[in-house]
Amino acid sequence: MSRGPLDAQRARRQLEAWLEGAVVGLNLCPFARPLLGSPALRVVVCEASDSAAGQREMDGCLLAEFDLLLNSTRDEVATTLLAFTGALASFDAYLDYLDHANTLLQAAGLEGIVQLASFHPEYQFAGEPAQAASHYSNRAPLPVIHLLREDLLEEALARWPNPERIPETNIARLNSIGRAALAAQLAEWQAL
Numbered sequence: 001m002s003r004g005p006l007d008a009q010r011a012r013r014q015l016e017a018w019l020e021g022a023v024v025g026l027n028l029c030p031f032a033r034p035l036l037g038s039p040a041l042r043v044v045v046c047e048a049s050d051s052a053a054g055q056r057e058m059d060g061c062l063l064a065e066f067d068l069l070l071n072s073t074r075d076e077v078a079t080t081l082l083a084f085t086g087a088l089a090s091f092d093a094y095l096d097y098l099d100h101a102n103t104l105l106q107a108a109g110l111e112g113i114v115q116l117a118s119f120h121p122e123y124q125f126a127g128e129p130a131q132a133a134s135h136y137s138n139r140a141p142l143p144v145i146h147l148l149r150e151d152l153l154e155e156a157l158a159r160w161p162n163p164e165r166i167p168e169t170n171i172a173r174l175n176s177i178g179r180a181a182l183a184a185q186l187a188e189w190q191a192l
Helices: 008-024 052-070 091-107 133-137 150-159 163-177 179-191
Strands: 041-049 079-086 114-119 144-149
Touching: 008 041, 008 079, 008 179, 041 052, 052 079, 052 091, 052 144, 091 114, 114 150, 133 163, 133 179, 144 150, 163 179
Parallel strands: 041 079
Antiparallel strands: 079 144, 114 144
């Protein structure tokens, strides 16, 4: 994926459009609707680069969000989308950083408290054909690590009928839309 410089305001516009259009609009996450527009949903933009100094800056952004989640009530901060505008454009680099982020989460003692979900413009599920529409359930306009409070996630899953069916429902919905239409929509959000 090739991207020019992306300022924080533009990144937020792209993510808000994606949240409204895909995550909530296509009901890819049935638990997201109540948080849309809520101050308890944080959208944070990290403008670090892929350099060594940028890696330290990305770590600082991530650790600051871990700290904020721990020191906030769930009404203040329910969940955070941490977006990267100057780094992790390559899906492989993103996956490497996601592994590193999970290591930082464990080192901070947050395993079982915070869970990381992953979104990337080139997201690819292992074992799925490259052209599968299913990849779009985790494709976002830019690289994002979603920090979720596990207790809130568990509560939402307990209230939802057949939560194990969410992925297959999403795949069916995305297949019905088609890969070409999904790719065009993602490109529109990236152009905002």
